[in-house]
Amino acid sequence: MNKFFRLIGVLSLAAAAASAAPLCNTVLGVDVTLLNAGGGCEYGAYLFSNFQVMDASPPNGGGPIVIVGLSNPLPSTYTLVFDPQLNGPSFPQDLHFMFQVSTLNGGIGVNAVALSVQGGGISSHVQENVCDASGVNFFTGVCNTPPPLFSATAFAGQTIPITGVTGQSTVWVWKDINADQVRGLTTFTQTFQVPEPMTSLLIGAGLLGLGLARKFRKA
Numbered sequence: 001m002n003k004f005f006r007l008i009g010v011l012s013l014a015a016a017a018a019s020a021a022p023l024c025n026t027v028l029g030v031d032v033t034l035l036n037a038g039g040g041c042e043y044g045a046y047l048f049s050n051f052q053v054m055d056a057s058p059p060n061g062g063g064p065i066v067i068v069g070l071s072n073p074l075p076s077t078y079t080l081v082f083d084p085q086l087n088g089p090s091f092p093q094d095l096h097f098m099f100q101v102s103t104l105n106g107g108i109g110v111n112a113v114a115l116s117v118q119g120g121g122i123s124s125h126v127q128e129n130v131c132d133a134s135g136v137n138f139f140t141g142v143c144n145t146p147p148p149l150f151s152a153t154a155f156a157g158q159t160i161p162i163t164g165v166t167g168q169s170t171v172w173v174w175k176d177i178n179a180d181q182v183r184g185l186t187t188f189t190q191t192f193q194v195p196e197p198m199t200s201l202l203i204g205a206g207l208l209g210l211g212l213a214r215k216f217r218k219a
Helices: 002-019 032-038 197-218
Strands: 041-043 046-055 066-071 077-083 093-103 110-119 125-131 150-155 159-168 170-179 185-193
Touching: 032 046, 110 125, 110 150, 110 170, 125 185, 150 159, 159 170, 170 185
Parallel strands: none
Antiparallel strands: 041 046, 046 093, 066 077, 077 185, 093 170, 110 159, 110 185, 125 150, 125 170
């Protein structure tokens, strides 16, 4: 009987492992919309999923958008580098790009974001809104629960530094990607930061303290 239960446990673990999303570093160069079938991809503390891309000025086209790099520049900070493949288009191009970010640990995970854009041209830029778990309108970029947690526009060669937001376990990122027809837009990066371990411990201790205080008051 014990062998039977051990076998069931092993099969359950295997099924769970098989259903997990792939690591983002194993799907570099893959059209991000194709990752949806596998549940997205995981990097650091995060699951990136529900990718959507739309040509906002058809039939110009662009993409596919792919992840071309990952980095961990600071503790508890994770950066993805995306390539919309708009380097030197023959005419201006405009794409809408959206995806969901969820923390794998189930706790308060997204507490800061940053954005940067690489490329050339006077008008090449990425406009971004980060919305809470209620989502965002893919066509307009307006958060379903306004205002956005983070909103910024970065032009080619510009970096928007890490900006703190209200801690969220799930956020939606919406981008309006515009490429200059002369020099284009090569890549853009997206950075997310989870609380430092000590910060998480302090938050946990604070919540525990509040719980104990309520208990003693009831007693």
